[in-house]
Amino acid sequence: MSDRGRHVRRRRGRTAWWRRGRPAIPRTVVVVLGVYGLVIVPGVPAATAAGPDGYAFSPGARTVAGAKGTADAEALEPGRTYRSSLPRNGKFYYRLRLTATGTAYVPVTAVPPAHTTVAATDGIRVSMRDAGGVPCSYASAHFGAGLSPRPVTALVQRETGKALCRGAGTYYLLVERVDADGPGATASAQRWDLEIAPVTEPGPKRAGSTTAPRTWDSATPEPLGGEAGDRAGGAGFATAVPVGQGVWHTTLVPGETLFYKVPLDWGRRLHASAELSDSPGHGYVGGALDLSLYNPVRGSVDDASLGYTGTRKSVALAPVPPVEYANRYAVPAGVTSVRFAGDYYLALNLSEQMTGLYGDGPFDVTLRVRVDGRAHAGPDYAGEPVPEDVFTVTAQDREQAVAGSPGGGGDPAMRLVAAGGIGLGTVLLLVLGGWTLAGRRAQTRVSAQKPTA
Numbered sequence: 001m002s003d004r005g006r007h008v009r010r011r012r013g014r015t016a017w018w019r020r021g022r023p024a025i026p027r028t029v030v031v032v033l034g035v036y037g038l039v040i041v042p043g044v045p046a047a048t049a050a051g052p053d054g055y056a057f058s059p060g061a062r063t064v065a066g067a068k069g070t071a072d073a074e075a076l077e078p079g080r081t082y083r084s085s086l087p088r089n090g091k092f093y094y095r096l097r098l099t100a101t102g103t104a105y106v107p108v109t110a111v112p113p114a115h116t117t118v119a120a121t122d123g124i125r126v127s128m129r130d131a132g133g134v135p136c137s138y139a140s141a142h143f144g145a146g147l148s149p150r151p152v153t154a155l156v157q158r159e160t161g162k163a164l165c166r167g168a169g170t171y172y173l174l175v176e177r178v179d180a181d182g183p184g185a186t187a188s189a190q191r192w193d194l195e196i197a198p199v200t201e202p203g204p205k206r207a208g209s210t211t212a213p214r215t216w217d218s219a220t221p222e223p224l225g226g227e228a229g230d231r232a233g234g235a236g237f238a239t240a241v242p243v244g245q246g247v248w249h250t251t252l253v254p255g256e257t258l259f260y261k262v263p264l265d266w267g268r269r270l271h272a273s274a275e276l277s278d279s280p281g282h283g284y285v286g287g288a289l290d291l292s293l294y295n296p297v298r299g300s301v302d303d304a305s306l307g308y309t310g311t312r313k314s315v316a317l318a319p320v321p322p323v324e325y326a327n328r329y330a331v332p333a334g335v336t337s338v339r340f341a342g343d344y345y346l347a348l349n350l351s352e353q354m355t356g357l358y359g360d361g362p363f364d365v366t367l368r369v370r371v372d373g374r375a376h377a378g379p380d381y382a383g384e385p386v387p388e389d390v391f392t393v394t395a396q397d398r399e400q401a402v403a404g405s406p407g408g409g410g411d412p413a414m415r416l417v418a419a420g421g422i423g424l425g426t427v428l429l430l431v432l433g434g435w436t437l438a439g440r441r442a443q444t445r446v447s448a449q450k451p452t453a
Contacts, residue, residue, distance in 0.1 A: 054256060055111045055151050056235035057083055057195055066092025066194075070172050076198050078104065079386040081238070084194040086110065086124070090177045094196065100168040102202045102383065104128075104158040107298035108175055109195040109237070110141070112149035114255060115352065116190060119180035120144055124192075127174045128156040128165070136165035140178070145305060146287030146351035150257050151236070155299035160203055197237070199297045199390055201340070202383035204325070212330035216321040221271050223314070224368045231367075233258025233348065237298060240345055244401035245371040251362035252350040260367065261343040263397040264323050265375035270344055273316035275366040281310050281358035289365065290349040293317050296342030296390055302334055310358065314366075322373040340391045341378055 058081035066084050067073040073095040076082055086092060098104050110124045123142035129135050136159075141152035156173070158165050165171070177192065228249035234240045240259035250258060262270055274291045288308035293301040306315040320338050321327060328339040338344075350363060378391070385391050 054114055054235060055109075055193070055195075056239045057081075057193075058197070058236070058238035061195065064094065064196075066090070066094060066175065069093060070095070073172060076106075076173065076196060078198040078200040080198070082194075082196040084175075084196065085191040086175060086177045086194055087191050088177060088179055088189050090175075090191075092175050094173040094175070096171045096173060096198060098158060098168060098171050098200075100166065101160060102200050103160055104171070105155060105199045105201070105297040105299065106157070106173050107153050107155045107197055107199075108173070109151050109153040109197075109298070110177075111151045111193040111195070113190050113192070114149065116149040118143045118147060118149050120147060121178065121180055123152055123178050124154055125176045125178050126154040126156050128158055129172045129174060130165050131170045131172075134164055136162075136171070141300070142178070144287055144290065144303075145307075146285075146290055146349065147353055148255060148287070148349065148351040150255075150290070150349045151347070153294065153298050153300065155297065195237075197298065200386045201297075201391070202381045202385060204379045205382040206380065208379070209326055210329050212326055212328075212335065213321060213324055218319050218321075220316065220319055221370055221372075223273055223316075224370050228366055231260070233260050235259065237294075237345060240343070242397065242400040242403070243346075243367070243369055244398070245369055246402075248367045248369065250348070250365050250367065252348060252365055253361040253363070254350050254354040255352040257347055257349040260346040260348075260369075262346065262369060262371065263393040263401055264341055264344050264371070265393050266324065266341045266378040267322050267373050267376040268341075268371055269320065269322040269338075269373040271317065271319060271370045271372075272346055273314050273368045274348055275312065275314035275368070276306065276308060276350075277364035277366070278312045279310050279358045279363060283357035284309050285351060285353045285357060288351050288354055289315060290347075290351070291315055291317060292347040292349075293320075294345040294347070295337050296340055296344065298345065299337050300333070301337045301344070308354070308358075325379045341393055342391045343393075343397070 061081040061083045063083045064074045064076070066086065068091070070093050073093040075095045075097065084092070096104065096106070106128060108124060108126050112118060121142055123140060125138070125140045127135050127138045137156045139154040139156050141154040143150060143152060158171060160166065173196070175194065224245070224247055226247050228247040230250070231241060231243055231248040232250055236259055240261040243260045243262055252258060264270055270293070272291065272293065274289060276289045285308045287305040290303065290305040292303045295301055301320060302317045304315045304317055306313050318334055320334050323338050323341055325339060327335050330336045346367065348365060348367065354361070354363070
């Protein structure tokens with residue numbers, strides 16, 4: 001091979017990573033040198049690959065073992081994420097130490113192995129109890145009509161101001177696996193993975209109204225129109241992909257779950273629908289496409305699914321009110337769950353049952369997201385939430401949510417290129433000019449030191 005051929009091959013090897021699909025960019029500052037200038041692009045989180053069961057657990061999650069009793073239950077700390085597992089008919093305890101002030105939220109996500117046979121009523125039941133065994137709250141989550149093993153999440157909480165579970169001390173999280181029993185039961189004996197992410201919310205500095213907002217527009221808005229932009233989702237809560245108002249296109253294969261997150265300020269409201277495209281085939285699949293909405297502490301807001309016969313069909317979430325602190329005093333779960341600002345999560349799941357009648361896919365899905373309402377300041381907390389940014393929406397969150405929207409400005413890095421190309425290009429020329437001048441001076445010094453012949 002010629003010298004020129006070897007040079008071209010080496011050069012191609014160095015640049016091939018950029019041409020191979022979506023590059024993984026670490027959370028650092030990336031410096032891009034181009035013909036238009038020097039661009040410093042704020043890093044974005046690298047995508048975390050899904051595990052063998054299709055779910056991406058939070059990076060750095062600590063593994064803990066569930067205990068059969070409270071005496072040897074392992075401690076969980078708010079602000080950290082944990083991994084555990086649950087056997088068939090399992091019933092495990094975990095321990096938390098809570099203060100007398102503030103509300104504690106503990107979401108538990110169960111992830112069964114891929115291709116596991118499940119019943120509609122299979123799932124998990126979760127409860128929070130005080131040191132004396134008095135229950136503070138219960139919650140459950142099931143796989144539903146899709147009969148498809150997918151991540152399901154149940155949230156329990158210890159709220160201040162309630163008659164029970166008010167004081168500081170030790171509390172216990174009890175996680176139970178619910179499997180269909182009796183003749184014909186098909187629950188798998190395989191263990192289900194768990195992700196547990198405790199959060200605490202301080203109370204307000206000044207006591208306000210304890211009455212939920214009485215009026216809000218509960219009419220279902222018209223579906224958002226317009227061109228769809230491609231946006232592949234993440235494989236878990238921790239890797240959820242930001243989206244804002246717009247129409248988004250993705251593809252799913254049967255059994256796959258994709259996660260998105262929508263930043264919502266106080267006073268803002270979210271509505272979403274999902275559409276499954278036409279597909280050749282014949283037959284009915286119940287719960288073929290499931291659309292779920294979770295709040296910033298992974299509490300369920302709403303869940304809707306559609307039956308499928310091969311023709312294009314959509315499913316929409318029920319209307320919810322704008323995000324307000326006082327929503328927590330309402331009775332309906334769809335209202336009390338939109339009680340704080342932050343990232344709201346949308347999860348799309350395509351049932352494994354699709355394979356038998358419509359093939360392996362992938363199937364086209366369109367997600368329509370509408371955000372309205374007037375943003376305003378939130379409550380003045382008497383302390384910091386843990387983690388501290390869980391109820392905060394930043395300018396960067398908003399920027400990432402709209403990045404890549406159809407006609408909406410494209411990729412943030414490219415917008416930086418466009419905005420800073422001229423000025424930063426000048427900087428690049430100065431830098432390169434300095435390097436060139438320094439190199440020439442060094443070469444001159446070396447030449448001057450050489451002995452003459």
